[in-house]
Amino acid sequence: MSSGLIVENFTVNYGAVSAIQDISFDVAPGELVALIGANGAGKSTLLRALSGLVAPVQGSASWNGYSLNGKKPEDLVRQGIVHVCEGKSVIPELSVAENLALGGIWRRDKADVLAAREESLSIFPALASRLQQRADSLSGGERQMLAIGRALISRPKLLLLDEPSLGLAPLVIEEIFKVIDRLRRKLGLTVLLVEQNAVSALRIADRGLILNLGALLTSGTPDELMADPQLRTAYLGI
Amino acid sequence: MFIDTLLIGISSGAIYSLMALSLVLVWRSTRIVNFAQSGQAVFSTYIGYEIAVRAHDYWISLPLAIIFGALLGSLVDLLFMRPLLRRVKDGPIAEIAPVIATLGLLGLLQSLLGLIWGNAFLQYASPLSAKGFTFGSHTVPFSPQNLFIVLASCAVLVIFGFIFKYTNLGLALRAASFQPEIAQLAGVRVSRVRNIGWAFAGATGALAGAVITPTATLSPNSLDLLFVSGFIAAVIGGLDSLVGAVVGGLVLGIGFSFILQYIAGSVTFLVGFIILMVVLLIRPRGIFGRDAGRHA
Numbered sequence: 229m230s231s232g233l234i235v236e237n238f239t240v241n242y243g244a245v246s247a248i249q250d251i252s253f254d255v256a257p258g259e260l261v262a263l264i265g266a267n268g269a270g271k272s273t274l275l276r277a278l279s280g281l282v283a284p285v286q287g288s289a290s291w292n293g294y295s296l297n298g299k300k301p302e303d304l305v306r307q308g309i310v311h312v313c314e315g316k317s318v319i320p321e322l323s324v325a326e327n328l329a330l331g332g333i334w335r336r337d338k339a340d341v342l343a344a345r346e347e348s349l350s351i352f353p354a355l356a357s358r359l360q361q362r363a364d365s366l367s368g369g370e371r372q373m374l375a376i377g378r379a380l381i382s383r384p385k386l387l388l389l390d391e392p393s394l395g396l397a398p399l400v401i402e403e404i405f406k407v408i409d410r411l412r413r414k415l416g417l418t419v420l421l422v423e424q425n426a427v428s429a430l431r432i433a434d435r436g437l438i439l440n441l442g443a444l445l446t447s448g449t450p451d452e453l454m455a456d457p458q459l460r461t462a463y464l465g466i
Numbered sequence: 467m468f469i470d471t472l473l474i475g476i477s478s479g480a481i482y483s484l485m486a487l488s489l490v491l492v493w494r495s496t497r498i499v500n501f502a503q504s505g506q507a508v509f510s511t512y513i514g515y516e517i518a519v520r521a522h523d524y525w526i527s528l529p530l531a532i533i534f535g536a537l538l539g540s541l542v543d544l545l546f547m548r549p550l551l552r553r554v555k556d557g558p559i560a561e562i563a564p565v566i567a568t569l570g571l572l573g574l575l576q577s578l579l580g581l582i583w584g585n586a587f588l589q590y591a592s593p594l595s596a597k598g599f600t601f602g603s604h605t606v607p608f609s610p611q612n613l614f615i616v617l618a619s620c621a622v623l624v625i626f627g628f629i630f631k632y633t634n635l636g637l638a639l640r641a642a643s644f645q646p647e648i649a650q651l652a653g654v655r656v657s658r659v660r661n662i663g664w665a666f667a668g669a670t671g672a673l674a675g676a677v678i679t680p681t682a683t684l685s686p687n688s689l690d691l692l693f694v695s696g697f698i699a700a701v702i703g704g705l706d707s708l709v710g711a712v713v714g715g716l717v718l719g720i721g722f723s724f725i726l727q728y729i730a731g732s733v734t735f736l737v738g739f740i741i742l743m744v745v746l747l748i749r750p751r752g753i754f755g756r757d758a759g760r761h762a
Contacts, residue, residue, distance in 0.1 A: 281647065281651075300650070301650040301651050301653075302653050302654060302655050302656070305652065305653035306653065310651070311651050312651075317648050317651065318648070319640075319641055319645045320644075321640070322637075322641065326640075326641075329634075329637055330637065330641055330649070330652040330653075331653075333634050333638055333652065334654070335653075378652060382652070
């Protein structure tokens with residue numbers, strides 16, 4: 229049986245426009261792969277297709293042999309595939325506690341939901357003191373922490389993270405990336421991390437994929453990618 | 467006289483509250499203002515009437531009407547709303563199309579009722595007395611049936627208040643209505659949860675119809691005006707708040723009653739709209755409405 233995330237000949241439309249064309253790649257179990265590209269390169273669309281929010285036009289994807297095609301997001305969550313989407317994936321009208329509860333709402337093992345909730349709160353202590361506040365009273369960084377904290381309560385195996393750094397201050401970005409790095413080592417998570425902030429992402433990634441206009445331009449280890457002068461200027465912004 | 471007027475206000479206010487509650491329930495779970503609600507409610511009331519005629523027992527007909535109301539609500543979602551929303555996904559039309567569709571559905575349901583039962587005024591009687599309670603020599607304009615309506619309103623408020631606030635289903639309902647996509651990504655089966663929301667609202671509408679109708683008559687349009695008042699009450703209350711719906715209903719009922727008593731009957735309905743306008747101007751989110759969330 230094939231293990232990890234395997235994407236083959238994936239083509240996805242964004243509305244009527246083709247956003248992703250014929251992409252193939254894989255992410256090994258426990259690996260953190262950064263998907264890098266400019267705005268409009270199709271990164272978010274790719275994640276949306278992997279988590280079942282939109283259907284690919286063509287191609288297939290599987291996670292540890294389980295086909296993702298034709299599945300709804302709520303089914304994929306139950307398989308451990310959790311997507312934290314762009315722009316702080318929290319429900320602003322609900323309290324912090326309710327947003328966290330949402331992550332375990334479908335799980336039967338309530339004792340483990342409680343344990344996971346405690347773990348999330350110990351990773352993000354800022355949330356613990358604000359449980360009863362509405363999520364829209366949180367800062368951008370705290371919302372991102374809440375989104376990740378909620379995702380952890382679902383006990384993910386494959387985490388799809390969409391631009392966790394979006395709109396955050398540099399210090400907060402650093403903290404979020406540190407947490408992601410620590411979490412995946414501690415929990416053995418497989419992570420597909422979509423980022424515009426290439427340098428931060430590559431610092432914690434095992435591998436980087438560079439996406440350009442919906443097609444895969446190149447891939448390699450962070451060192452290889454950073455060493456390429458053309459990539460540095462065109463895609464990594466350094 | 468003052469007490470009597472107040473009691474009349476409370477009993478009609480409770481009726482508006484029930485209608486308002488059923489609207490708030492659909493709104494809270496789907497973000498759709500359901501204009502077909504009065505049609506669904508009156509349909510369920512006809513079913514209650516039919517059962518009461520055959521079984522000679524109001525108390526058997528009431529729960530069955532409520533169950534029918536829940537099923538009808540669920541079917542409206544499955545056969546009507548879902549296919550519609552599958553076709554119109556985004557743009558301004560996606561916000562307005564479902565609301566217009568509920569208007570169409572209202573016409574459809576009421577014509578259907580006319581075809582089955584005719585347009586005559588029917589009596590759906592309850593064993594509770596419609597005569598006011600008597601204290602000493604004074605009979606107040608508040609009957610056991612009125613009391614029952616008030617209690618039904620309170621029960622709906624307490625039951626759904628509890629469900630929304632303290633259960634996983636309630637959390638899922640709220641999450642699905644605020645941010646369906648994020649709810650889905652968190653594992654909420656959004657379409658199933660919404661369907662339950664439609665069923666809850668349908669059941670509440672049916673309860674409203676079945677407890678109100680014994681105080682009047684039953685015809686395909688008999689709940690329309692009450693529904694308009696219920697709608698005003700819901701908006702006054704903030705459309706999102708169960709407590710707001712009840713308070714809105716009472717404000718309206720008591721307001722109407724005092725105007726009828728001390729000013730003139732002809733202006734009551736006008737005053738309803740004036741109250742609505744004033745509330746919308748001063749507090750567009752309603753007395754109990756919270757920030758964000760009103761779209762349609």
